[in-house]
Amino acid sequence: MLNEAKFMKMKKRERLIYFNEEAYDILKNYLLHQVDSIRNIFILVDEKTYRHCLPILFHYIDFLEKSNIIEIKSGEKEKNIYTCIQICKHLEKFKATRKSLILNLGGGVITDIGGFVATIFKRGIRFVNIPTTLLGMVDASIGYKTGVNLDSIKNEIGSFSVPEFLIIDTHFLKTLPNSEIFSGMAEMFKHGLIADKSFWKQMNQIQKNIIHKHEWGQLIHKSILIKQKIVDQDPKEKGLRKILNFGHTIGHALESYFMNINKKILHGIAITMGMIYESWISCKINGLSISDYKEIKSTLSALYPIQNKISDFEIQKLFLIMEHDKKNEKNQIQFSLLKEIGKCSYNCQVPYSLIKESFLI
Numbered sequence: 566m567l568n569e570a571k572f573m574k575m576k577k578r579e580r581l582i583y584f585n586e587e588a589y590d591i592l593k594n595y596l597l598h599q600v601d602s603i604r605n606i607f608i609l610v611d612e613k614t615y616r617h618c619l620p621i622l623f624h625y626i627d628f629l630e631k632s633n634i635i636e637i638k639s640g641e642k643e644k645n646i647y648t649c650i651q652i653c654k655h656l657e658k659f660k661a662t663r664k665s666l667i668l669n670l671g672g673g674v675i676t677d678i679g680g681f682v683a684t685i686f687k688r689g690i691r692f693v694n695i696p697t698t699l700l701g702m703v704d705a706s707i708g709y710k711t712g713v714n715l716d717s718i719k720n721e722i723g724s725f726s727v728p729e730f731l732i733i734d735t736h737f738l739k740t741l742p743n744s745e746i747f748s749g750m751a752e753m754f755k756h757g758l759i760a761d762k763s764f765w766k767q768m769n770q771i772q773k774n775i776i777h778k779h780e781w782g783q784l785i786h787k788s789i790l791i792k793q794k795i796v797d798q799d800p801k802e803k804g805l806r807k808i809l810n811f812g813h814t815i816g817h818a819l820e821s822y823f824m825n826i827n828k829k830i831l832h833g834i835a836i837t838m839g840m841i842y843e844s845w846i847s848c849k850i851n852g853l854s855i856s857d858y859k860e861i862k863s864t865l866s867a868l869y870p871i872q873n874k875i876s877d878f879e880i881q882k883l884f885l886i887m888e889h890d891k892k893n894e895k896n897q898i899q900f901s902l903l904k905e906i907g908k909c910s911y912n913c914q915v916p917y918s919l920i921k922e923s924f925l926i
């Protein structure tokens with residue numbers, strides 16, 4: 566668990582995040598010197614990371630082939646407490662101890678589940694995150710949140726937990742479908758919008774048709790630093806960290822609404838739409854200029870399939886979902902809104918009429 570003492574210790578560590586080849590050297594060294602036996606190393610993967618990512622990890626650290634592999638099915642549906650119990654039973658069966666370590670090799674689903682299991686098993690064992698999706702690298706594995714869903718309620722059970730460290734290897738992205746790249750990219754655009762205008766401008770250079778050939782390393786690095794800096798100032802989301810929710814109040818409502826009618830849309834597309842609507846609201850009540858709003862809308866809608874018209878019926882449903890958002894306070898829907906590109910406010914209350922208008926523009 567992220568108690569203050571552990572958090573301070575973690576902050577004093579020189580670095581928590583390592584990149585590419587250097588990262589494997591650090592991990593190898595750590596495993597050789599800080600874990601007493603290969604039997605104490607467990608690697609959590611899903612079906613796809615078993616196939617695409619495990620061979621890469623073995624290529625760099627060959628003795629891991631003798632470690633204990635825990636494979637679960639791919640997908641958000643697996644992110645529940647029952648999967649955690651299965652993993653705990655596996656750890657128990659193979660005699661995991663307090664000295665064991667879990668390497669979470671996968672996207673946000675794997676790092677969320679694996680981090681949470683590591684927090685609760687025997688009251689806490691060590692874990693290392695090796696994210697293999699773009700969203701995992703720039704978002705899910707950064708910021709100490711772990712957890713699972715409770716039925717359809719996202720991330721209802723969880724903890725704040727600190728991994729030993731994080732390994733970022735952009736080679737994993739080669740096998741990732743384009744749609745998943747777009748999903749992660751949306752969070753990177755968000756990081757620029759809320760905290761770093763020059764990063765937003767850099768992200769604007771990305772061209773849709775060559776997405777896979779893009780040189781991701783430097784952009785991922787920058788994006789991680791932006792999120793990490795925000796989280797370090799407010800790890801438990803008492804204030805500033807809320808700016809990371811920009812685009813997510815409306816975005817989450819859209820995601821849940823489409824899921825409820827069996828028309829699943831990617832998280833990245835939902836929050837991109839959310840960012841456009843919430844930018845318009847920002848323009849109306851938070852000082853965002855019209856030219857900034859237009860730039861945001863044109864950049865994002867050139868890359869993402871944005872549904873333009875939301876019907877009255879859909880708007881009513883979206884309000885019902887937003888009213889139950891767990892981030893609400895005092896029965897008010899809470900928004901994080903832009904002041905300008907690169908600056909964001911939080912705890913903003915928005916009149917219902919304005920939220921409704923944003924869907925109609």
Ligand SMILES: NC(=O)c1ccc[n+]([C@@H]2O[C@H](COP(=O)([O-])OP(=O)(O)OC[C@H]3O[C@@H](n4cnc5c(N)ncnc54)[C@H](O)[C@@H]3O)[C@@H](O)[C@H]2O)c1
Pocket residue numbers: 611612613614617618639640641644671672673674675677697698699700701704705706707708709710711712719720737738739740741742745748
């Ligand atoms: N803890 C946090 O702070 C935080 C923040 C944002 C999101 N999340 C969570 O992250 C999850 C979404 O993460 P995600 O988008 O990475 O989803 P995911 O883990 O389901 O991965 C997406 C898909 O890509 C596959 N995959 C993973 N790596 C691959 C690779 N290298 N090549 C080919 N296929 C690969 C997976 O098997 C899966 O089918 C959600 O559950 C969300 O709640 C957590």
Ligand SMILES: [Zn+2]
Pocket residue numbers: 752813832836
């Ligand atoms: Zn998100």
